[in-house]
Amino acid sequence: MRHRTGAGSGDAFRCVGCRLGVPVVAPGTAHRNHCPSCLASRHVDGRVPGDRASPCGGRMVAVSLSTRPDGEWQLVHQCTACGVLKLNRVAGDDNALALVRLAVRPLADRGLGRRALREL
């Protein structure tokens, strides 16, 4: 039994992290592939964003932030199933608190910093 809701044309998805119903259309991005609340995503794309070419389907969690030369923020997602890393554009309505938490994570996690120092 499958229940379809609303327009049913694939214009919304259920977040794998927090179960939020997420509309695909978002400000500042052509199509959204991650949750604006908890930033989780699903590993469905292959090499090209939006190609839906990956059979993995694993849960992807935001592990870091990176910036492009033009200053735009990008999320670094890692698949919890296969470990692949992917870069995704930040959407205009992404949870600012979640983004900032991600940005300051290396500062907040003192253990990580100490571990990094030992590696040097």
Ligand SMILES: [Zn+2]
């Ligand atoms: Zn979510």
Ligand SMILES: [Zn+2]
């Ligand atoms: Zn995967």
